[in-house]
Amino acid sequence: MPSLSEMLRKALSKFTSASTVDRRVVEELIRDLQRALIMADVNVELVQKLSENVRRRALKEGAPPGISRKDHVIKVVYDELVKLLGEKPAELKITKRPYVIMMVGIQGTGKTTSVAKLANYLKLNGYMVGVICADTYRPGAYDQLKQLLDGKDIPIFYLDGVDAVEIARRGVKELSDKADVILIDTAGRHRSQEDLMKEMEDLQKKIKPDEVMLIIDATIGQMAGVHAKAFHEVAPIGSIILTKMDTSARGGGALSAVAETGARIKFLGTGEKLEDIELFNPSRYVGRLLGMGDIEGLIERVKLAEIQVGEEKAKAFLRGEFTLEDFVNQLREMRKTGPLSKLLSKIPIPGLPEMSPETLAETEKQIDKWAAIIQSMTPEERMDPKILHSSRIKRIARGAGVSERDVKSLLKQYKLTKKLMKAAKRSPQKILRKLYGRMMK
Ligand SMILES: Nc1nc2c(ncn2[C@@H]2O[C@H](COP(=O)(O)OP(=O)(O)OP(=O)(O)O)[C@@H](O)[C@H]2O)c(=O)[nH]1
Ligand SMILES: [Mg+2]
Structure with a gap:
């Protein structure tokens, strides 16, 4: 099955190679976009809304001077995709103290790495941070955290011989008076998927974290939606970290996870090192999804032309x-x-x-x-x-x-x-x- 990114880029390149831009060509582009997004499990209502916006803007808005209608339509598609992900760059709001964040996700997506990265990131931003290792399944999970956070002066809580809920409960208690933010790392491997979900459900019920973060691996493609749904049912997902964005994967699957949970992507993981984390920026992500090299210059050109039109209008207004x-x-x-x-x-x-x-x-x-x-x-x-x-x-x-x-x-x-x-x-x-x-x- 072609990926979302492939389908979107194909739709746009088909549109670009059409000889003229008329209603029929725009409608065809919209149909291709719809197909791509629906295949990516994006909510039908959202797809409908996006289609309407593209249709209205592409047919009515008119390109700013110096910009071809084609380029204008591509910019419209880009804008509307960005809107789908939330226009402004995400932020993590620490609204109470301690603010407890629980990381969930399937095996190997980068939970433990992300816990360490986020802990370090928050510490650098002036927060006192504590980490809990509530993974009793992966041998060496605690050591992995210790190694990642070596020399960072961030307390890591772990207990041998008790279950994840007990570790988390005791950890929150222990860290509460010294940490502004507590991050809980959970297990990704288990005897079975049901066991894993049961444990997440227990953790959710007993710990009641302030925010559940789902860790998604950019390389898993459309499975992201399926996983997101399963976790969301047992522990409502508040935000998403998309990891492995340094690989060749474009991370289109994240769109399905966003659609399944209604949560926003807040961070990207961009490597194995502690510093490889960045705040999510919707426009940069969509640029990548659509093939950055080709589209970046175009978007900039159209934006510039739009500002000029804006200024003309403003002058007429005056x-x-x-x-x-x-x-x-x-x-x-x-x-x-x-x-x-x-x-x-x-x-x-x-x-x-x-x-x-x-x-x-x-x-x-x-x-x-x-x-x-x-x-x-x-x-x-x-x-x-x-x-x-x-x-x-x-x-x-x-x-x-x-x-x-x-x-x-x-x-x-x-x-x-x-x-x-x-x-x-x-x-x-x-x-x-x-x-x-x-x-x-
Ligand atoms: N390239 C790259 N590798 C990453 C990134 N995040 C994590 N990894 C690597 O992915 C592998 C798994 O990461 P972990 O953090 O152990 O994943 P996990 O979800 O905790 O795994 P389990 O606890 O076994 O479920 C490790 O080799 C990490 O170094 C990333 O953003 N980019
Ligand atoms: Mg882990």
Whole structure:
């Protein structure tokens, strides 16, 4: 069976070699993507959502100037795959003390190595760390940990002659007063798969770890989904470490594990040494999945072109030329470091208040509401809000699940901003300050 990575790359290269980009070719690409993702056991609903997004963006969005439609569509596919994995790089949040993390996974995936790597990583990040060896099946598991963490001043707890649950229980007790984070290494080999799962279930019930990390080996391919499911049933998986990413495997199986568990990949293992661990970065992973060399340059080119278009739009915005839809989109951009805020940052505006996290969250909610309102408008209404009379407003409010006042307030803000922006041609700074202040109320 071809791997996910192979299927995705084949789908894209077929798309690239088509003579034109039309609806039919895009639909075919979507079908190929669907097939690849479904084969990788990615949840059907997620596949559906991805397909819709690709279809909408590929057919409607239009490529930025200087970029071919083909390249644009590939960038869209890339974006949507990244979204599937969570856009931002992952992080490990230590929310209480001690924070107990239990590592699970089948034989030889790299649990013990990952426990040592993560312990070292956390220690370097300023945490007090303790490690528990709750593997009573692998001869020398404890020695392996000792060797890996030699000279690192990280306590390792182990007891001879008792079962894994007892070791873990006593270990947590023992380490609690000296460690911020406790990492539990568990067994991967057992008399049988059922035995292994039973032990994990017991550990989960008795120890109640704050986070269960599933260790997946990039080389095992689609079996990752099957294993993830089995573990997830006995101990809900909170996060994933994908190991052996330094090998030629592309790790597409991890996507199935993500799909089975809903957990995020947080770290990658990239070698046998203690330092070979890195925070997971979704865009880098998708780049690799799609064949980095070919795609990296393309993505960069399209990104650059998109920023330029963004700046053009932002300039038009500042001239007061924008539709209702542009208005909400620009507000959206503004809360990221989008073109508008970049532009604003180039214009020194004395007295412009900084957005606090709270106002930012407020603005975010407001913008989401406005986006929903625009969603339930017809294209006609979006282009020409003047036609919005009370019955239409009522319908839109119902459709968006907001009050009529919300709809009216959006229209009012839109009109006002447009007026202000037009007036701003004469005295941009004063007006911008006014507008910016208003939006943060
Ligand atoms: N190349 C490479 N090898 C790794 C990585 N992580 C672990 N290994 C190697 O994989 C082998 C198994 O690693 P372990 O950490 O013992 O795996 P485990 O899951 O604890 O194994 P069991 O306890 O037997 O279930 C060792 O030889 C490790 O050095 C990695 O990221 N890259
Ligand atoms: Mg081990």
